[in-house]
Amino acid sequence: MxxxxxxxxxxxxxxxxxxxxxxxxxxxxxxxxxxxxxxxxxxxxxxxxxxxDLNPGPVPAVLHERLMGIVPVAAPRRVRIWAAAALLAASSVLFWLMFMPFSAGTGMPNPGDGGLLSPVRELNRIGGMVGENVESVASSVRDFAEVDLDIGAAVPLEGGTLAAVFAAMVAATAFVNAAAYRRYRAAARGPAAGGMTERRTT
Amino acid sequence: MSLPEPRSEVVERARRGDPQAFGEIVRIYERMVYNFAFRMSFNREDAIDMTQEVFLRLFRNFGKFEPSRGFGAWFMRLAVNVCINERRGRTRRSSLVQADSAECESRPAATAEIGKDRILRAVADLNPSYRAVVMLRYIEDLSYGEVGRILGLPEGTVKNRLFRAREVLRARLEKVGVDG
Known part of the structure; x- marks a missing residue:
């Protein structure tokens, strides 16, 4: 009416x-x-x-779990992205060190300079210096503690070792990114790996 | 009833990605969002999907929240928009009350049931933006002002929209012989 x-x-x-x-x-x-x-x-x-009367009842447990899983998964993802970026940067530096020619004396890249050192040889030289320092520190410790430490001779880093480290860093970067993406996708779908199949609650 | 409002320090921590703070916000609003989504979709599975979408959008858009504004109204506006848009995108309305009133927890007595089912069917046929006003006012029991803050509408527009929605419902119910 x-x-x-x-x-x-x-x-x-x-x-x-x-x-x-x-x-x-x-x-x-x-x-x-x-x-x-x-x-x-x-x-x-x-x-x-x-x-x-249109009452859906309490929030289904599966939904609550999914909602609570949004941040714990997503937040580490952000951390992992930073970790991946740092690894990538470190890999790039290594790459640069391995493949850029070095000018003798200055250590600066100088393509076209006749007095270039082989980058790998230059790296071996740096590695040798590091090794010598390690040996020197070990010697001081030995003198101080009066113990017989056998550190051995300085171990120079070799080009092959650096290449292996570089490859490992690239692989770690890819792995971290892939894992973060997988987890993010799983979180978007649901807490279980096959989240899409968990929708039905009744 | 009024919109729940988490402590500003909790909102700030959640905005920075603190899982515990985000969990607290989930606990405060999940039931409200789920109920609203269910009443917009008349379907439990859709309501679950919509609720999840709302909180994912919250996580992605937290950076856009300005702490000087009230979080409750901002968040509920996001929730209502998601539900309205999702609802517009779905075309399952035809079977709604038959399929889903069975999911409701409390069922009315047989004689009253026919009338209530017709009312629900009429509500389900409302334009989603009208339905959102009706649900916020009736179910959440929010004032015109609060509904307006959520929908970004002046109080007068909320009153008008609610009145028109009720008139549409009354007209439809009169047509099918229910005293609406």
Whole structure:
């Protein structure tokens, strides 16, 4: 039944409790003589009653798990991306060290300079220096502690070793990225590896 | 009832990717979002998908949240937009009440059931943006102002939209002989 009084909007405010006390009192008086407004308010109540029956129950456990898994998976992903970036940068430096020609004396790359050292030989020289330092530290420790440490001779780093380290770093970078991406995809689908199959809860 | 509002320090930590803080936000809002999604979709599986999508979007868009604004309204606006857009993208409405009223926990008595099913069917046929207003007002029991903050609408527009939605429902229910 439609109200012809033109106070439909007031009926809504009254029903929603959005009217001040005085206006509310006045509208109650109006309601007594207006069957249209009464019907409208009853209708609003019936809609509310029907909607309150539409209750999905508690949040399904599978959904809760998925939601709680969004950040614990995603946050380490960010860390892994940084780790991957650092590995990549380190790999690039190694690559540069291995393949750029070095000018004798300065250590700066200088293509076209006749006095170039082989980069691998240069690296071997650096590795030898590091090894000598290790031996020197070991000797000091030996003197101080009066123990017979057998560190052995300085072990120079070789070009092949560096190449292997470089390859390992590239592989680690790829692995870290792939693992992060896999976990991210799994998180987007659900906590289980085959998250998409876990949707049905009833 | 009013929108729950987590402590600002929790929101800030969640924004920086703290899993515990994000978990707290999940616990505060998951039921509200899931209920709303269910009432928008009338389907439990869709509601699960929508809720998950809402929190994934929250995680991805946390950087866009300005701490000077209230988190609750900002987040619920995101949730409502996701549900409205998802709803528009799906075309399962036809079988909704038959298939899904069976999923509801409490079932009305047989005589009243027909009337309620018709009301629900009429609600399901509402335009999603009207339905969102109706659900926020009826189920979440939010004030016009709060509904407006969530939907980004002035209070007057919320009142109008709600009134029109109710009038549409009443007209449809009168047509099928239910006292709406």
């Amino acid at each position: 439609r109200s012809a009084c033109g106070r439909g909007s007031d009926a809504q405010e009254y029903f929603d409790g959005a009217m001040d006390a005085e206006k509310s009192r006045e509208f109650r008086l109006h309601l007594e003589g207006c069957p249209g407004c009464r019907a409208r308010i009853e209708g609003y109540g019936a809609i509310g009653a029907a909607l309150s």
